[in-house]
Each structure stands twice: as C-alpha cells, then as structure tokens.
Amino acid sequence: MSKILILAQHDGSSINQGTSKAVTAAQQIQGASIDLVVFADDVSTIATKASKLAGVNTVHAVTTSNENWKLAQGIAPKIAELSANYSHVFGPSTTFGKDVMPCVAALLGQNQISDIMQVIDATTFKRPIYAGNAVISVSSNHDKIVATIRTASFKTGDMTSGSANIENHSIENTQTDTKFISLQAGNSERPDLQTAPKVISGGRGIGSEENFELMYKLADKIGAATGASRAAVDAGYCPNEMQVGQTGKIIAPDLYMSFGISGAIQHLTGIKDAGTIVAINKDADAPIYEVADIGLVGDLFKIVPELMEKL
Amino acid sequence: MKILVAIKRVVDFNVRVQVKPDGSGVATDGVKMSINPFDEIAIEEALRIKEAGKADEIVVVTIGVNDAQQQLRTALAMGADRAILVESESEIQSLKAAHSLLHIVEKEQPGLVIMGKQAIDDDNNQTPQMLATLWKRPQATFVSKLEINEDKALATREIDAGLETIEIKLPALVSTDLRLNEPRFVKLPDIMKAKRKPLDVINIDETVAGFDDKELSIENYESPQPRQKGVMVDSVDELVAALKEKGLV
Incomplete structure (x- = not known):
C-alpha cells in the first residue's frame, strides 16, 4: 500500500x-x-x-x-x-x-x-x-x-x-548558515494568479508600465487576477510574480484573456490548461492564435476601453 | 574567491522539438545546440562578480558528450578562465549530475557555485538543490539579484509571492532566474582567445565512484494533447457575446 x-x-x-x-x-x-x-x-x-x-x-x-x-x-x-x-x-x-x-x-x-x-x-x-x-x-x-x-x-x-x-x-539542530531577511510581496488585493478562475494578462504590446494600468483596471472590472508574459516582466512593465510560462507560473484558470502577447512556446506552456483562452493582438499571425479559443485582431488600446464599457 | 559555474548543453530555446513517431524520444539530430539560457546568466553573473573584484577565477564545468566542448568554449569566450568537461556519452539524471558536480566542487573548492535554475530540455529544476544538499552548504535558488559581502551573500529570489531576500554564508550555491542579468555577446577576438584557454576532459566514471544510481525509467514520449481549434471574432461585441455564451462573464 x-x-x-x-x-x-x-x-x-x-x-x-x-x-x-x-x-x-x-x-x-x-x-x-x-x-x-x-x-x-x-x-x-x-x-x-x-x-x-x-x-x-x-x-x-x-x-x-x-x-x-x-x-x-x-x-x-x-x-x-x-x-x-x-x-x-x-x-x-x-x-x-x-x-x-x-x-x-x-x-x-x-x-x-x-x-x-x-x-x-x-x-x-x-x-x-x-x-x-x-x-x-x-x-x-x-x-x-x-x-x-x-x-x-x-x-x-x-x-x-x-x-x-x-x-x-x-527540529533539534537549527541551521544558521541561511537566514530569511525579508519578503517584498506583490499586490494582495487582486485574486491570486495561481488559483484565480479569471486572468487578464499583458505582453510586450502593452508598451509601458503606465499602460499596464489598463490591464489592472480590466482585471478589477471582472474580478480577475493579472498575469504577464516574460517580455512584459523583463521590460519592467510589471513585477516578476506576474510572469506566466515555462519558468514562471503554470496556471489553469477558466478564462485567460491575453493582450499584446505574441505567444512564445515558453508562454503557451503556462496557459494550455486554461478553460478558455482569448487572444487580442494586432498581429493576425501571432502564434497565440494557434491555442486561442476566441481570437480578435486589433488595437488593444481601442479594444480594452470598449471591453470595459461592454462587460 | 573561485567561482564554479555549471552549465548544460541543450537544444536551443528557439527550436520547437518534436516527439519521434515511435515515442522513443524527441528528434534532436541536426538541431541547434546552445548553452542552457539560465546557465548563460550564471556565467555572466560570475563574470560580473570577478569584474567587481570579488572573485579571481572562474571555472566552468559541464557534463555531457564530447561536443559539449563547444559550449565550454563559448563560456571561455565570454570570459571564464578555464573549463572542465565531464564526459558522458549517455544521458544522466539529476542525482548523478549532482554527485558528479560534487566531486568537482570538492576538488576545486569554490567559494561560490552558480548554475541555472533549470535546464530547458528536461525542465527538472533539481540539480542545483541536490548539489547544495550533498555539499552541505546553503542554497539560494531562483535568484534575480546577488550581492557578495565578504563571507556572506544577500540573494533576492523570485518566488510565487514576490521577491524574497535571504542571506547565505559562503561557500554557497546560487541558481539563477531570468532577471539576474543580461548575458553579454561574445566578440570574435574573444573566441580566438578562448581557443587557448585550458579545457580539461575527464570521464564521468572518475567522478561518481561508489555512487549508487537510482535511475527513473522513462517509458514513453508523446506529443501533448492539442487544443481544439478556436474561432476568430471581428468585434468586441462578438467577443463579449461569445464570453457570455460560455458563462465566463
């Protein structure tokens, strides 16, 4: 047994x-x-x-x-x-x-x-x-x-x-060679990325840290957690704990909405267990559309405000 | 201080590997091989520590086939001082790799070992932690910032909850995450210079004497389940309607 x-x-x-x-x-x-x-x-x-x-x-x-x-x-x-x-x-x-x-x-x-x-x-x-x-x-x-x-x-x-x-x-012999110093925790007001049923995620196409506010606003509107591609984290648009993919978080929300993410294989591996994947990108040939259940090609800076209004 | 950097030769991250039709493995014949990206970051970090005057020698080691000398030469061209190839014709698993590296660590006596947090081929994320454990020294995994202060290091780790800072006493082992640094490009004159740097080759059997390997057996390779083909919509209205139909909003 x-x-x-x-x-x-x-x-x-x-x-x-x-x-x-x-x-x-x-x-x-x-x-x-x-x-x-x-x-x-x-x-x-x-x-x-x-x-x-x-x-x-x-x-x-x-x-x-x-x-x-x-x-x-x-x-x-x-x-x-x-x-x-x-x-x-x-x-x-x-x-x-x-x-x-x-x-x-x-x-x-x-x-x-x-x-x-x-x-x-x-x-x-x-x-x-x-x-x-x-x-x-x-x-x-x-x-x-x-x-x-x-x-x-x-x-x-x-x-x-x-x-x-x-x-x-x-524990009898407590080790002292490794010491915890501090934890700089991320935003705890939004749902946890690893367990949230809905995730709004942004990529390089978001363009800046300021523009990422759009993602947070949309996430708050529908009660979603926020995620990001490696490109967005590397560019400093958002903190590391938001990275989804092979070397970041592997997640399986019911709804994953990606904005301005092209869909490198390393990113796709982090989302392929999601229930419904929505892709919004200006490039119709982006690989993210190969895994998306619903795709919309267009300018995310026009689409997100319209979504905010209609959701 | 001496820094030991352990690297792995892997299929280049741009290659989309395919499972062989008979399920016996993935097709790697003729594909581009590179230094595991996380290990490149490890080399770069060692170079920066040395350039800051906090280390005096960088030794780079790999376990692999004879052709892995190419990746060691790249590391030497980046600036490492010497290289060791632990030659193994067959693929080995993490615990054996850790035992073999332990042998090198005991021989070289580095103050710091740096390696990538995971190899992008088997995605195991084990060998650094195993090596630290066998070496009985502290580990700082998934590090995005490293500060060496004499006999201690402050390491910032990328963890699920955010950024965690820990202090480790040296000698210690650090595994790298993506944002630790951006590795430099190799310049042509450095490639020429690297050809003259020392590169020792030893057989893996010399490094794992007495080790009782408990290999896992890999029985079958298969392609992942593809997702069903989706639909394209033309407007936000259609998108909202589709989401409502699925009960997602």
Whole structure:
C-alpha cells in the first residue's frame, strides 16, 4: 500500500491551495494513505488549518525557529527523516516546493519526478518536458518516490471538512548558515494568479508600465487576477510574480484573456490548461492564435476601453 | 574567491522539438545546440562578480558528450578562465549530475557555485538543490539579484509571492532566474582567445565512484494533447457575446 507524505505550503496564515492539489493527486493512487507535514515557528494554528484538508489522516506539525520554515535547508532534513515510514513524498510544484523537494530527494538518495501532471499508478506518472512540447511517462522501481505535483493539472479539493490527527515534532539542530531577511510581496488585493478562475494578462504590446494600468483596471472590472508574459516582466512593465510560462507560473484558470502577447512556446506552456483562452493582438499571425479559443485582431488600446464599457 | 559555474548543453530555446513517431524520444539530430539560457546568466553573473573584484577565477564545468566542448568554449569566450568537461556519452539524471558536480566542487573548492535554475530540455529544476544538499552548504535558488559581502551573500529570489531576500554564508550555491542579468555577446577576438584557454576532459566514471544510481525509467514520449481549434471574432461585441455564451462573464 502507498503511504504518502505531502509537504504543506502556507504563508503563515493560510494553507496554499497547491497543498490541496497535491492531496488530489495523491488520492489518485489507489488505496493511498495520506499525511501532511507542516512547518512554522508557531505551528499550532496553521497545523489546525492543515488538519481540515479532507482525505488527510495525520498532520506532522513541526515547530521551527528563526523563520527556518521558509528555508529549504531549514526543513529538508526533517522531511527526509519523517519520510522513513512513507513510500512517496510529494510537494506542490510551486517555488516553495521546487526549492525544497530536490533537497529531500538528495538526502534520500533518489531522483525526483518533477511536475507530475498525471498519475498512471503508484509508480508511474506523466510529466512535461521541453516547455510542454513533449510529455513523458516516468516510473520508479525504487523504495521511495519523491515528486512535485504540477498544480495546474489537479483540482483543489475540500479544505474545510477534514479532521486529521495532529502529531507534534520539533527540529533539534537549527541551521544558521541561511537566514530569511525579508519578503517584498506583490499586490494582495487582486485574486491570486495561481488559483484565480479569471486572468487578464499583458505582453510586450502593452508598451509601458503606465499602460499596464489598463490591464489592472480590466482585471478589477471582472474580478480577475493579472498575469504577464516574460517580455512584459523583463521590460519592467510589471513585477516578476506576474510572469506566466515555462519558468514562471503554470496556471489553469477558466478564462485567460491575453493582450499584446505574441505567444512564445515558453508562454503557451503556462496557459494550455486554461478553460478558455482569448487572444487580442494586432498581429493576425501571432502564434497565440494557434491555442486561442476566441481570437480578435486589433488595437488593444481601442479594444480594452470598449471591453470595459461592454462587460 | 573561485567561482564554479555549471552549465548544460541543450537544444536551443528557439527550436520547437518534436516527439519521434515511435515515442522513443524527441528528434534532436541536426538541431541547434546552445548553452542552457539560465546557465548563460550564471556565467555572466560570475563574470560580473570577478569584474567587481570579488572573485579571481572562474571555472566552468559541464557534463555531457564530447561536443559539449563547444559550449565550454563559448563560456571561455565570454570570459571564464578555464573549463572542465565531464564526459558522458549517455544521458544522466539529476542525482548523478549532482554527485558528479560534487566531486568537482570538492576538488576545486569554490567559494561560490552558480548554475541555472533549470535546464530547458528536461525542465527538472533539481540539480542545483541536490548539489547544495550533498555539499552541505546553503542554497539560494531562483535568484534575480546577488550581492557578495565578504563571507556572506544577500540573494533576492523570485518566488510565487514576490521577491524574497535571504542571506547565505559562503561557500554557497546560487541558481539563477531570468532577471539576474543580461548575458553579454561574445566578440570574435574573444573566441580566438578562448581557443587557448585550458579545457580539461575527464570521464564521468572518475567522478561518481561508489555512487549508487537510482535511475527513473522513462517509458514513453508523446506529443501533448492539442487544443481544439478556436474561432476568430471581428468585434468586441462578438467577443463579449461569445464570453457570455460560455458563462465566463
């Protein structure tokens, strides 16, 4: 039988939905028994929230110090230690999971299966490579499987009605070579890009940081999160956490509306799980139209104001 | 301080790779090969640290086929001082790469290791973290700003929530994100000069003695599911109508 330990991600106050998506993926392994591990300096409140995720039996609540719960070197050894009784160790494929999980894999002497997009059975999984231009089936016949779960490929499950047991742990030797200094967080008033059902996204065609206000206004009008192509972030039109694509965020909203984005393959891989993709670009030959469900060719500076009026 | 930069030879980012019809892999014959873009950023960062007087030698290393010497020569032309090719005819997975690089790290004793956060071929995003772990030194992944202050470094990381700053004690490992810098172009005279810079070749077996590899098996390659063909509309009114019909607005 599969015993699966999942690394829970949180921001100090709530559990990241990526955790729930990892639980959803784990539940697709037949007969799996699922536990979580959560780290925090003051762990009890967040552990209680973790215990509400339906389908979880036990939450290992680990008390850390000096904000070590934010640091891969601060928590990876404990995850590796706890994994002794498990067949699988999963983490969400967020920047947090991507930072920590390979450390766990190295401590366990395993290769990691990154970005699982489909569970075939307990030991075989599908994952994308080459910016999603190919999909491979990977299997492991070793004693432990360490993996990250591509969050855009799995649904958020029930995060409120669970009743897992909480088991308390602590870390004896706190590392001091890596220290958390600060977090400059992005705009928190709009919906979270990774979980929002609607996303308004701008590219190089937006032309400037000032013009990007158009995207924010349209997003606020329909209650959407905002995203961007790499070109827009590189040009300084908007902050890095808005980047969607191979090396940014992989998202799966119900509606993705892109403005002035040509659609490089690296960007398309970040949106191809979206329900409906709308493309608005002045270049009718832009590759974004190859994946768009609805395309409109024209000047976005005329189209956006008209959309604001008619939506 | 010595900086070790680890790079990978990959299919150029402009190439749209295709899965072979028999599902045995992707077609890479005759396609353009380049330094992994994130690794180019790693080389550039090392050069800037050296130019700021905070490092005195840059060693660039790769694991790969003999032809990967081309990518090492490019790194030398950019300004690295010497290169090491760990030759492997067969493709290896992340953990073996990390063990092999650990061997080089132990031999070279760098104060800083810089590498790209992920290779754009297998998109694994693992080797830097694995190497830091095996080396038992701090890691700063996905770095967009790096400041070296004697025996410490301040690293700004691009994370989902925004920009996180951490302090790491050197020696340490840094993995690069896109906005750390813009790599320089190589000039022709530098390409000529690079031909005379030292490039050592060693076999991978010499670097992974005693390592028990637990390879994952890759069973099949397939093309991604294509999206269904969409429709083009001619006006904002039609667009709004289409969105309303789908219940999206």
